[in-house]
Amino acid sequence: MEYRLAVEIGGTKQQIAVGSEEGDIIDKRSVKLEMKRGSADILDWLTSNVSTMLESAECSINKICVGFGGPFDTVNGRAICSIQVPGWDDFSITQWFCDTFHKETLVLNDTAAGGMAELYKGAGAGSPCFFYTNIGTGIGGSLFIHKKFFNGTGRGAFYLGNTWVPDWTADRTGGNTGTHSSAGKSIRLEKICSGKSIEERLNRFDYAASSPYLKSLGRPLTCFDLENGVNAGDSFCIRELDAIADSFALGLANVLACSGADTIAIGGGVAKMGDILFDRIRAAMRKYEFIANAGTYKIVPSIFMDDAVLVGALLSVKYLQYI
Template identity: 30%
Template sequence: MFLGIEIGGTKLQVVIGEPGQDPVALERMDVQPDRGAIGILDQIETATHRLLQKNKPVGIGVGFGGPVDPQTGIVAKSHQIEGWDRFPLRDWCQKTFNLPTSICNDCDAAALAEATYGAGEGAGSVFYVTVGTGVGGGFVYQGKQFGADRPAIAEIGHMRPGMHADRAEITVESIASGWGLAAEARSRLMGDVSRSLSLSRERGPIAEQTSDEFSRDLLLRCDHDLDQLTAKLIGQAAADGNELARDILDHGTQALGWAIAQVVTLIAPQVIVVGGGVSLMGDQLFFTPLRAQVRRFVFPPLADSYAIVPAALGELVVVHGALALAAQNA
């Protein structure tokens, strides 16, 4: 058995089990942001020692929500929680729990899990994309993480969407993530369309002058508090026929589809697995337009060479990947 740890910006999960199987034991906790990295380490230590009283894993795998160096086991930083800069997480785990430890980025862990036990099982090459608060990626080739010896790889969310995206803040993540969709909605409701991507877009009159009816609908859904306007609310509005919400989602899937098309053109993965909260909007609002946009931008000889499928492992995907990482390095 192995111990898998997920360290995110909002949740922590610690499990004991075998890769690809239901966990033998699970502890799930909410992150307390005001306590910073020290608070998270305290939570992990308490939960793990509780699990170790009844279980005897032989190694630890960690999926961390931010850039890490898998070779040194050092966290570069967290974009959500203070106190992680240059933290030696692997050494801390090994000293605290007296078990060999491997760490990687949480999206790389999720990619390994989906490629090995999830929606990409059986494929020789799998590119994983998560579309939630941010947009991340991971690439697994012949069952192994590709680029594990590099500081970062497959960071699809940080691609600049086209040659006209010359502002540092304009990335695929800033447009296609849940945060990006909400930010565009707020800008459109306030009459600011300066965020728009310079890719050609088939946009009707709604793009030039937002309809009062659709704007009022979005405002009502967030009780006229734009800070409460989320991608989930936008998706619900689009499903109910709000054309402004649908146009915002189309913008996001266009940027993401363009980015995935570049990945397919460069490395030709057999399967692209897409997970994360935004992907849960389903086929009509997300996967069908996403597939159309990928096909629009991809190198034509590769247009029928890949499958784009929903993720299969749910909220345990990162810890499944962490267990797999621990097993591979045992």
């Protein structure tokens, strides 16, 4: 059995793990950095903690695999950019790891890594056409056809968060309870459904003014306050989550029409809401699905959730193939 070091470079969360080539994690470190200097703070943390993990590992590690949170050029080993964190533009991540730690390094997009975990050991096991996405700080996407990752021209593909959907949020400023009257306005899915965008919106002045539950909290609001508000029967929270699920399902329906995926797995922090989110997404999908897709697919939660990128990174050195 060979062992690897897996790294997740995220928009909020940074993780390192030692594990086997079959995806079993032995040791792990996680942190949420304040990142006043953007990518420089992440690189400083990695320099210190990857070195420590390599030195303290009780097994021989000769390869590193990195899941990077942003569009990545696999041909040249360079980050194109990060949508969430400044400083990654045209940065040679692969070369930086090789030069800093003197280990062979494989880098891929973090959602592609998460998809590898679910495809080989999780919710997508046995799927001939599998789509994985996450609702976290951002929203990604990865498509696998007969276990091969569809990488477009070498810079990724199926970036679900960057597809366009109607923008209903302006109608709710000031406590307005409208839903979809902003006809003609559109927005990137990530800017309306990601965890970061949801929390920014909830904390915008007067946006949640019509919510007795959220107003009663008297502090910065999180996605899980929205979840708790739904469970408490707060009408604003229910409408908000309905609209989020509807927009996300619209994006998924477009992916489904183009790919014919039989399994769609969803991870990320917001997906931890569970059934109150997934039931809404599934119901909305039935409105938007193309007739040829009806009854041919399932939508399921990630098995690995927080560990998906790390597990997939461990597996990728041995199993990753491109199409």
